[in-house]
Amino acid sequence: MTQLVLDRMVVDIPQQGAMSPLTMSLSSGQLWGVLGPNGVGKTTLLHTLAGILAPRSGRIELDATPLAKLARPMLAQCIGVMFQDHQDGFPATVYETVLLGRHPHLGVWQKESDQDHAIVLNALKSLDLLALQNRLITELSGGERQRVALAMLKAQQPKVWLVDEPTNHLDLNHQVRAMEILAEQSLQGDCVVASLHDVNLAARWCTHVLLLYPDRPPLWGESASLLTTDHLEPLYRQPLAVTELEGRSVFVPRST
Numbered sequence: 001m002t003q004l005v006l007d008r009m010v011v012d013i014p015q016q017g018a019m020s021p022l023t024m025s026l027s028s029g030q031l032w033g034v035l036g037p038n039g040v041g042k043t044t045l046l047h048t049l050a051g052i053l054a055p056r057s058g059r060i061e062l063d064a065t066p067l068a069k070l071a072r073p074m075l076a077q078c079i080g081v082m083f084q085d086h087q088d089g090f091p092a093t094v095y096e097t098v099l100l101g102r103h104p105h106l107g108v109w110q111k112e113s114d115q116d117h118a119i120v121l122n123a124l125k126s127l128d129l130l131a132l133q134n135r136l137i138t139e140l141s142g143g144e145r146q147r148v149a150l151a152m153l154k155a156q157q158p159k160v161w162l163v164d165e166p167t168n169h170l171d172l173n174h175q176v177r178a179m180e181i182l183a184e185q186s187l188q189g190d191c192v193v194a195s196l197h198d199v200n201l202a203a204r205w206c207t208h209v210l211l212l213y214p215d216r217p218p219l220w221g222e223s224a225s226l227l228t229t230d231h232l233e234p235l236y237r238q239p240l241a242v243t244e245l246e247g248r249s250v251f252v253p254r255s256t
């Protein structure tokens, strides 16, 4: 059982006043959607949960150990991060890039094992990338590059997944595939946290949501109770209509 515990944790958003503290637990088996308008701090929150940025105040613990005290190799094995922008430092192939996901699990001089290669092939297959495995990542489309980033994260096999806008650039079929992979991982016992702009993807797949408002305290809890027009209209400052489809809520913008 993996648990990321936030105790009165305040995200340090540059040039902003004090944000409301978050006291919550993110656990194995949960798929969290972080929702909120542009600039509210979703990416900054994910970077803070990854230990890349320090919180302004409060504590974050991974399985009862303060994040700041976890050794870097352990952090790299346990927490996987997918950033919004992918910086391609050098022209590696798709296969080589996904293989990098295995590196937190290898010793300094250790070569990748047959098992590592099998994990990489499985990740490539899941993201529909087998045919592209020998292509240079610098020559891929935005959506193909996004799928490589997700495959690399899958190959890493972290216990905690922090993914920033996982469906960015993806066509409808691959959006569904990406959300299915995140849901599968949470069902297999990982803790998954994804920032999302599509409230309908959140309603379909997320078990829990964290709603970050620019002008009122955040709300968090089970998706079924929080994803309502009462909570979402002030979140986006957008009137919404809601309907039921296949037993789920579907939100549509209304004209003002």
Ligand SMILES: Nc1ncnc2c1ncn2[C@@H]1O[C@H](COP(=O)(O)OP(=O)(O)OP(=O)(O)O)[C@@H](O)[C@H]1O
Pocket: 013, 014, 015, 036, 037, 038, 039, 040, 041, 042, 043, 044, 045
């Ligand atoms: N390096 C930086 N220096 C100064 N301000 C920054 C920096 N990075 C982010 N910010 C500011 O911090 C705030 C939160 O940014 P963040 O990227 O976390 O928002 P977000 O909710 O992920 O937005 P979006 O939905 O547009 O991706 C924004 O006002 C942004 O302008």
